[in-house]
Each structure stands twice: as C-alpha cells, then as structure tokens.
Amino acid sequence: MTTTGAGAEVPSAVDAAGGAVPDVVTDHDRGIHGYHKQKDEHLKRLRRIEGQIRGLQRMVDDDVYCIDILTQVSASTKALQSFALQLLEEHLRHCVADAALKGGAEVDAKVEEATKAIGRLLRT
Amino acid sequence: MTTTGAGAEVPSAVDAAGGAVPDVVTDHDRGIHGYHKQKDEHLKRLRRIEGQIRGLQRMVDDDVYCIDILTQVSASTKALQSFALQLLEEHLRHCVADAALKGGAEVDAKVEEATKAIGRLLRT
Amino acid sequence: MTTTGAGAEVPSAVDAAGGAVPDVVTDHDRGIHGYHKQKDEHLKRLRRIEGQIRGLQRMVDDDVYCIDILTQVSASTKALQSFALQLLEEHLRHCVADAALKGGAEVDAKVEEATKAIGRLLRT
Amino acid sequence: MTTTGAGAEVPSAVDAAGGAVPDVVTDHDRGIHGYHKQKDEHLKRLRRIEGQIRGLQRMVDDDVYCIDILTQVSASTKALQSFALQLLEEHLRHCVADAALKGGAEVDAKVEEATKAIGRLLRT
Numbered sequence: 020m021t022t023t024g025a026g027a028e029v030p031s032a033v034d035a036a037g038g039a040v041p042d043v044v045t046d047h048d049r050g051i052h053g054y055h056k057q058k059d060e061h062l063k064r065l066r067r068i069e070g071q072i073r074g075l076q077r078m079v080d081d082d083v084y085c086i087d088i089l090t091q092v093s094a095s096t097k098a099l100q101s102f103a104l105q106l107l108e109e110h111l112r113h114c115v116a117d118a119a120l121k122g123g124a125e126v127d128a129k130v131e132e133a134t135k136a137i138g139r140l141l142r143t
Numbered sequence: 144m145t146t147t148g149a150g151a152e153v154p155s156a157v158d159a160a161g162g163a164v165p166d167v168v169t170d171h172d173r174g175i176h177g178y179h180k181q182k183d184e185h186l187k188r189l190r191r192i193e194g195q196i197r198g199l200q201r202m203v204d205d206d207v208y209c210i211d212i213l214t215q216v217s218a219s220t221k222a223l224q225s226f227a228l229q230l231l232e233e234h235l236r237h238c239v240a241d242a243a244l245k246g247g248a249e250v251d252a253k254v255e256e257a258t259k260a261i262g263r264l265l266r267t
Numbered sequence: 268m269t270t271t272g273a274g275a276e277v278p279s280a281v282d283a284a285g286g287a288v289p290d291v292v293t294d295h296d297r298g299i300h301g302y303h304k305q306k307d308e309h310l311k312r313l314r315r316i317e318g319q320i321r322g323l324q325r326m327v328d329d330d331v332y333c334i335d336i337l338t339q340v341s342a343s344t345k346a347l348q349s350f351a352l353q354l355l356e357e358h359l360r361h362c363v364a365d366a367a368l369k370g371g372a373e374v375d376a377k378v379e380e381a382t383k384a385i386g387r388l389l390r391t
Numbered sequence: 392m393t394t395t396g397a398g399a400e401v402p403s404a405v406d407a408a409g410g411a412v413p414d415v416v417t418d419h420d421r422g423i424h425g426y427h428k429q430k431d432e433h434l435k436r437l438r439r440i441e442g443q444i445r446g447l448q449r450m451v452d453d454d455v456y457c458i459d460i461l462t463q464v465s466a467s468t469k470a471l472q473s474f475a476l477q478l479l480e481e482h483l484r485h486c487v488a489d490a491a492l493k494g495g496a497e498v499d500a501k502v503e504e505a506t507k508a509i510g511r512l513l514r515t
Contacts, residue, residue, distance in 0.1 A: 058451060065448045071508040079433045085482040086508050096468055097482040098413060100265055100515060103464040108258040110457040116250050117234065119243035126240050132506045134232040136458050137261055139465040141224055142390055176359040179506055182327060189324045192379045203309045209358040210384050215271055215349040217387040224391060227340040234333040260334050267348060334436055356506040363483065364498050367491035374488050382480040385509055389472055 057109060064102050071095040103140055105131070181233060188226050195219040227264055231257070305357060313349050317345040351388055355381070429481060436474050443467040475512055479505070 030064050072095060110133060118129040196219060202212050234257060242253040320343060326336050358381060367376040400454050444467060482505060490501040 061451045062448055065444060065451065069441060069444045069448070072437060072444055076434055076437045076441070079430060079437065082226055084432075085478055085486060086504055088478060089475055089482075089508040090511060092471055092478075093515045094515040095507075096475075096512070097473050098470050099464055099471070103461055103468075104258055104262050104265070106457055106460060106464075107261065110461075111235065111239065111254045111257060113253065114457060115239065116243035116254070116415040119240035127236065130232060130240070132234045132458055133230055133235060136461040136465075137231065137264075139230050139462060140261075141180060141228070141466070143465045150333060152305055161344055182330075185327045186324055189320060189327065193320045193324070195315060196313060200310055200313045200317070203306060203313065209362060210380055213351055213358075213384040214355060214387060216314070216347055216354075217384075217391045220347050220351075220388070220391040221345050221346070222341055227337055227344075230333055230340075234337075238333060257335055260337040260341075263338060267341045267344040269472035352506055352510050352513070355509065356502060359483070359487065359502045360499065363487065364491035364502070366454060375484065378480055378483045378488070381483060382476055385479065385512075386476050388509075389476070389512060 029076065054106050057105070061102065061106070064098070064105075068095060068102070071098065100140065107140075162219065181229070188222070188229075191263065192219060192222045192226070195222065202216070231261065231264075305353070309350065309354070312346070313352075316343060316346050316350070319346065348388065355385065355388075429477070433478070436477075437469070440467060440474070443470065460504065468498050472512065479509070479512075 047116065065140060075088065075091055078091060115126070115129045117126065118126040195215065199212065199215055199219065202215060210236045239250070239257060242250040299368070319339065323336065323339055323343065326339060363377045363381060366374040443463065447463055447467065450463060487498070487501045487505060490498040492515065
C-alpha cells in the first residue's frame with residue numbers, strides 16, 4: 020500500500036480543480052489512515068499482547084490453577100479492547116471527520132460502518 | 144429545553160456574522176441533538192426495556208428457574224446496548240460530524256468524549 | 268410454586284427412604300431455588316434498575332445530551348450484570364453444588380447449562 | 392507437576408483411612424486440574440490466537456483499513472472468551488463440584504472465586 024505515487028499526483032489534481040475543493044483532498048485520500056502516526060505504538064501494544072498469549076500457553080503447559088489463567092485471559096482481552104478503542108478514536112478523528120468535510124452520503128456510510136464495528140466489539 | 148427561542152435568534156446572529164460562517168451554525172447549536180428525530184422510537188424501545196425489567200421482577204417473584212432469569216437478563220442487556228448503539232450512531236452522524244465542520248480542537252474533544260463513552264459501554 | 272406443603276412432606280419421605288439418600292433430597296428438589304432467600308434483595312435491585320430505565324426515558328424526553336444518556340445506559344447495563352452475577356453465584360452454590368452431590372450426568376448437564384448462560388451474558 | 396507417583400499412593404491412603412472419606416480425595420487433590428485432559432486442545436486454541444495477534448501486527452504494518460483491523464480484533468477477543476468459557480466449564484465441573492463433595496466453607500469459597508473470575512471476564 021505505497022502512497023508515494025498517489026501523493027505525487029494528488030496535488031496537481033487539486034490544482035486542476037482550481038483549489039475550489041481544498042477540504043476534499045485529505046490525508047485519508049492519500050492512503051494515510053488515521054492510525055498511521057501511531058503505528059509504532061500500536062505494534063508495541065500488539066507485541067505485548069502476543070507476549071501475554073504466549074504467557075497463557077506457558078500457564079496451561081505448567082498446569083497453573085484455572086482461576087489464575089482466567090485472570091490473565093481477562094487482562095489480555097482488556098489489552099485488546101484498549102488497542103481497539105485507540106484505533107477507533109483515530110478512525111473517528113481522521114476517516115469519519117474527513118467524510119464529514121465531504122458531507123452527504125459519505126459521512127452516513129462511514130458512521131454506519133464505524134457503528135457496526137463498535138457493535139461487533141460490544142458483542143465479544 | 145425549548146429550542147424555539149434560540150432558533151429565532153440564531154439566524155440574526157448568523158446575519159450579523161455576514162453569512163460568512165454558514166457551516167458553523169448547525170442543528171446541534173440550536174439544541175437539536177442527533178437523536179431528536181428518533182425520539183419516539185427511542186422512547187418506545189426504552190418502554191419495552193422497562194417492560195423486560197418488570198418481567199424480571201415477576202420471574203423472581205414467581206421463583207422461576209435461575210437460568211431462565213439469566214437468559215432474560217441477557218436479552219435486556221442486549222436491548223440496552225442496541226439502544227446505546229443507535230444513540231451513538233446518531234451522535235457520530237450529527238454532533239461529531241458538526242464538530243468536524245468547525246474543525247480544530249472541537250472535533251478532537253468530541254471524538255475523545257465519544258471514545259470514552261464507547262469505552263464505558265465496552266466495560267459493562 | 269409454594270414450597271410449604273412440599274417442605275412438610277419431604278422429611279417423612281426421607282424417613283420412609285430409611286435415611287439412605289440424605290444427600291439426594293435437597294433444597295433445590297423442594298422447589299427452593301438458590302436465590303430464594305435473597306428474593307427481597309433481588310426485587311429491590313430490579314426496582315432500582317427499572318427506575319434507571321424510566322430515568323433514561325426522561326432524559327430522552329428532555330433532549331439531554333447524547334453522551335450523558337450513554338453514561339446512564341452504561342450504569343444500567345452494569346447494574347443488570349451485577350444482578351446476573353449475584354444470581355449466578357447463588358445458582359452455582361445451590362443448584363450446581365446439589366447436582367455435584369448427586370454426581371454423574373446431573374452435574375455435567377448443570378455445568379454445561381450454567382456455562383451457556385455465562386456465554387450469553389458475555390456476548391451481550 | 393507429575394501425578395503418577397501421587398496417583399499410585401492415593402488409593403492406599405484411602406484404604407488406610409478405612410474408606411470413610413472416599414469423597415474427599417479427588418483428582419483435584421492429586422494436582423490434576425479440570426483442564427488437564429484438554430491441555431492439547433487449549434494449547435492449540437492459544438497458538439491460533441497467537442497467530443491472530445501476529446496477523447494484527449501485519450495488518451497495522453501494511454496500513455490495512457482501520458475497520459478491517461477492528462473486525463480482526465473482535466475475532467481475537469471472541470476466541471479468547473471462547474477459551475475462557477471452556478476453561479471455566481472444566482473448572483466448574485471439576486474444582487467446584489469437588490468442593491461441593493467436601494461441603495461447607497470449601498464450596499462457598501470456590502463459588503465466590505469463580506463468580507469473581509466471571510465478573511472480570513464480563514467487565515472486559
């Protein structure tokens with residue numbers, strides 16, 4: 020998902036449009052998703068969660084008491100939901116807000132999509 | 144929370160501003176929250192949930208089997224979350240999208256507020 | 268589901284059985300579910316939740332800010348889950364423990380049933 | 392945590408006790424937790440979840456669309472909860488049922504402990 024080529028062409032497209040639509044070309048259009056800048060932080064979080072899951076495997080392997088394993092499962096689920104919330108916040112801030120600038124059906128579609136994703140998180 | 148008075152004054156405020164900021168005065172500013180139009184539907188949903196809670200009281204009173212009561216609790220919780228999701232969708236569509244039009248710190252504050260509300264829903 | 272009559276007869280039934288099955292006739296058999304003694308407390312909790320749901324209707328009716336309504340939804344959901352947890356604890360203490368005394372397929376069936384109920388609570 | 396040696400001695404210990412306490416020495420006492428026999432299945436499940444978490448890292452690294460990442464987070468959380476439910480079912484079937492056979496304070500403590508673990512799962 021390289022954005023360099025697209026990034027190089029987008030400005031001229033804006034020029035061609037006479038600068039009349041400055042709101043409409045956004046980071047999101049350039050392929051830069053909301054979470055782009057937090058990428059390192061996200062990867063660090065996910066590696067920590069991966070470590071927790073490996074810790075769970077060691078616990079099962081060592082016949083650790085069931086309740087202690089369940090406590091660790093709760094911690095891992097909480098960490099996953101924390102990651103999801105941060106991703107969602109960036110998504111709302113960038114993708115949904117971008118759609119709002121474009122207006123109309125775009126924002127409705129983005130909001131519906133985000134709400135469905137929140138519903139899936141709630142149901143797990 | 145009547146909006147008539149405010150609604151009558153807001154246009155002149157816009158006139159005074161020279162119409163330069165037509166995007167900035169929104170339904171939300173006029174005190175019309177995202178869920179305004181769906182009010183009747185929301186009230187209907189909540190009355191149905193109230194009926195479910197009264198049903199739970201009858202079940203406890205009639206010594207209904209614990210597991211059947213738990214099933215009904217799950218249904219009520221699901222109905223509450225469904226209501227929350229619909230409210231949230233309207234909030235994102237109206238309040239957050241409105242904030243996006245105003246830009247800057249406003250949208251950041253609204254998104255942070257919405258994310259915290261989603262976090263509270265997830266944790267219950 | 269009156270238990271008075273049954274309660275009066277059960278002891279003699281046990282006597283008639285020669286006391287050979289003292290583990291097998293339990294409160295649960297007598298129609299006294301786990302939550303029987305906490306009935307008043309449960310009804311009190313549920314009436315409080317019913318009040319919260321009516322509070323939500325007033326909030327919607329008064330056009331209260333969406334986020335504040337969502338906070339109240341989270342509180343109601345939490346209260347419902349608290350009620351469910353207490354009911355579940357009594358169920359495990361009485362019905363599941365009773366089944367364990369009877370042994371065999373009975374306890375397996377009860378545990379499977381309880382786990383499914385917990386799964387439904389988790390998914391909402 | 393080898394149970395072979397202990398397993399060989401336990402029967403004679405029971406014999407020595409005159410068979411008066413056959414209910415009291417259980418698999419659980421021998422260090423065999425509820426999930427012992429399902430160990431391989433649990434490890435397989437956890438390795439699959441570990442793979443999902445690594446998949447999430449690749450998605451973030453490849454700038455995959457936020458909503459698709461959130462969908463994968465929901466799937467991983469669901470898988471973790473499924474694992475927790477299975478562990479819990481085995482715990483109830485073995486540890487809690489064992490405690491019921493011993494009766495008294497033991498079963499109360501085990502049920503309270505299990506309920507708290509369920510509460511932690513619900514809150515994440």
